[in-house]
Amino acid sequence: MSRYRPPRRRGSTYITPEGEAALRAELYQLWKVERPTVTQTVHEAAKNGDRSENGDYIYGKRRLREIDSRVRFLNKRLDELKVVDRAPDNTGKVYFGAWVTLEDEHGEEQQWRIVGPDEFDLAAGKLSMDSPMARAMLGRALDDEVTVRSPTGERHFYITEIRYSPENT
Template sequence: MSQEKEFPMTLAGKEKLEQEFEYLKTVKRKEVVERIKIARSFGDLSENSEYDSAKEEQAFVEGRITTIENMIRNAKIIHEDASGDTVSLGRSVTFIELPGGEEETYTIVGSAEADPFEGKISNDSPIAKSLMGKRVGDEVVVQTPGGEMNVKIISVK
């Protein structure tokens, strides 16, 4: 039997997924079923775009429920190590692009809770892969889709 993929995440990330899971199961699922009922009352289902839209939403919601359930079941909680100056999962790293770029700060998290708009990048991203295991003061070459980027690590929290 194949081993299931682990999803590294912080405790807060797991709790956020659990909240989304509960919302989808208890609220959103019922809303979609109600939309389908209403759409059925419009008559001929073969030409009913409201019915088609509701069924597509139902498929999306059910797929998301299954995905989140799997992520929660296979979650591996990252215990954030507040000591040391080494970049690792669950830590925030601040670096500056060389030469003379601006400071950027990211928290390295598992793919399940990555959200670049909140400054959380996946441990599978090119930036995170390049920075993992490095220390404050290290200069690192980061391979990105746009080419190489040279950075210097300023702090790790």
Template structure:
């Protein structure tokens, strides 16, 4: 069983999602199944089959999230410091071709969301950044070709 690295924030988000699925979604689905059963013949009851399918997907999601929480390796970013890029670091980069600034926080796979500036520790850019320091230039292989970034800031917040 591999440990799943995540921030305390990511752990709390998973706990909240499990709570929502168990306290809101489960009862709603159970009610939908009960209502569909009242319509009679279950073999041709689309509402019943849809509710049962949704119940299966919800239970699978709960099991998956609980598995990830049980294997969680929560890393307290507030205790990290320095100028070396590692898990939990927020890194400011400058694209050497376009001079555009980007900012990424390196998080666990489960928490990754590029729109929020959070990239997975397993992503190509995060792998290229790991163990580098402010001022270093990194080459990242992307589907569109290679990109060069200069690390201008490493912070833990």
């Protein structure tokens, strides 16, 4: 059995200013804070002699590989991202960065912000623009019906509010 995995489809290259700041903070934390600490731990563990049975050395080296891999990814990704820091000309339709309030068939409301794939967080109400729900909303206007296909069947929502400023969130 091989370890081959087909390449993943690349996500959209758009990101909000807050998302870019979070990625840059993660990069700083990994490169300037965590990596030097782990490197020092590995250095001290290597002085102890037999490295084959030294847990600090083995797990420290593994953590260094994880950090280096994530740092490489973040550096490449930050180079290709486009920061969207202004509202679109037509604020009556749903585009990247919009806060959208949806109402389902039962009258229950939910609010989502459409963000880039690097910053989505469902618990915080941030929906990736590459997700089926966000793709169904993009380009729609106020009071439009949005149909989302899910494994449990089709769901219908109505757009009740579109905002491009974070007030009242």
